[in-house]
Amino acid sequence: MSWEDNVRRVVPYTPGEQPRIKNLIKLNTNECPYPPAPQVAEKLKSINYEDLRLYPDPQASALASAISGYYHVPMDQVFVGVGSDDVISMAFMAFFNSDRPILFPDVTYSFYDVWANLHGIPFERVPLDCDFKLVREGFLKENGGIIFPNPNAPTGIYEDISFVEDIVKNNPDVVVIVDEAYIDFGGKSALPLIDKYENLLIVQTFSKSRAMAGMRIGYAFGSKKLIGYLQDVKFSFNSYTMNRPSLEVGAAALQDDEYFKDVCGKIIKTRERVKGRLRELGFDFTDSMANFIFARHRTIPGKDIAGDLRLKGIIVRRWDADRISDYLRISIGTDEEMDKLLIALKEIVA
Ligand SMILES: *Cc1c(COP(=O)(O)O)cnc(C)c1O
Numbered sequence: 001m002s003w004e005d006n007v008r009r010v011v012p013y014t015p016g017e018q019p020r021i022k023n024l025i026k027l028n029t030n031e032c033p034y035p036p037a038p039q040v041a042e043k044l045k046s047i048n049y050e051d052l053r054l055y056p057d058p059q060a061s062a063l064a065s066a067i068s069g070y071y072h073v074p075m076d077q078v079f080v081g082v083g084s085d086d087v088i089s090m091a092f093m094a095f096f097n098s099d100r101p102i103l104f105p106d107v108t109y110s111f112y113d114v115w116a117n118l119h120g121i122p123f124e125r126v127p128l129d130c131d132f133k134l135v136r137e138g139f140l141k142e143n144g145g146i147i148f149p150n151p152n153a154p155t156g157i158y159e160d161i162s163f164v165e166d167i168v169k170n171n172p173d174v175v176v177i178v179d180e181a182y183i184d185f186g187g188k189s190a191l192p193l194i195d196k197y198e199n200l201l202i203v204q205t206f207s208k209s210r211a212m213a214g215m216r217i218g219y220a221f222g223s224k225k226l227i228g229y230l231q232d233v234k235f236s237f238n239s240y241t242m243n244r245p246s247l248e249v250g251a252a253a254l255q256d257d258e259y260f261k262d263v264c265g266k267i268i269k270t271r272e273r274v275k276g277r278l279r280e281l282g283f284d285f286t287d288s289m290a291n292f293i294f295a296r297h298r299t300i301p302g303k304d305i306a307g308d309l310r311l312k313g314i315i316v317r318r319w320d321a322d323r324i325s326d327y328l329r330i331s332i333g334t335d336e337e338m339d340k341l342l343i344a345l346k347e348i349v350a
Contacts (some may be wrong), residue, residue, distance in 0.1 A: 156288025
């Protein structure tokens with residue numbers, strides 16, 4: 001007998017690397033290439049360090065009410081957490097307690113199986129079709145809950161609200177979580193559906209479109225009942241998940257909608273321009289509606305391209321996984337960064 005027999009052993013999620021190399025073009029973790037809204041800078045400057053001796057508001061009211069106001073959703077239907085990773089992990093704990101397996105796509109955010117394993121939740125992967133699209137029928141079998149991102153990651157493929165509604169409507173006995181981390185880059189949120197379906201949780205984040213991955217702010221919307229259950233889990237876990245600066249800075253970030261829309265618009269424009277150039281260079285890719293492009297060269301293995309890019313000071317993300325090992329997930333950077341990427345790729349594929 002050893003103490004190690006009683007250790008919960010898990011295989012952790014591997015985040016994209018955050019190297020400290022100067023002048024690196026970092027296109028591997030879908031961060032925003034532009035700074036957060038200017039109000040964030042002002043708010044940061046006005047934060048009194050002396051206040052840090054005090055615990056933050058356990059209800060996170062400043063942030064929750066700003067989100068509530070921005071999205072026109074009552075406060076008691078808003079939940080906030082330390083990035084959407086925190087929100088989703090708590091939602092797994094709160095809602096996925098069936099003996100039946102939860103369902104998620106076979107190619108998707110690779111944190112889902114990690115959380116399922118951590119929380120001891122059985123799961124089944126639902127295969128995407130040959131075009132990497134979600135398959136409706138796959139989500140209509142018996143299950144203990146459902147989660148999928150929309151747009152899906154790392155494919156970037158967006159499904160219409162009617163697709164989401166179809167899945168929710170046909171799964172009234174379980175909670176369906178829609179992870180909308182990338183919804184601001186051209187998709188339409190399924191948020192209005194929370195008025196119709198008590199079992200639907202919509203999760204979003206400040207990390208991508210609001211350029212605040214470093215602050216760790218995520219949030220969710222659902223029926224009053226659903227959010228109540230989520231709050232109960234949160235308050236059984238840690239009363240003070242959100243720190244004081246995040247609460248204030250997060251609320252400030254929502255004040256400048258024009259800036260927000262401008263940043264999203266720029267990223268979408270760059271994405272579409274880069275798609276055209278990648279096609280000329282011999283790449284195939286999905287029609288991403290996110291802040292990244294998921295692309296494969298017609299002849300050169302993904303591993304080789306990623307390695308060559310790295311030598312040129314550009315990092316992208318790829319996985320040694322079934323079906324997608326030749327694909328590169330390229331985050332959308334500034335136009336200047338993407339031009340450097342395109343020049344490097346042109347040399348590599350020549
Ligand atoms: C980035 C990402 C998240 C997590 O974002 P946070 O930084 O924790 O808010 C969640 N889901 C998907 C699909 C993502 O790509």
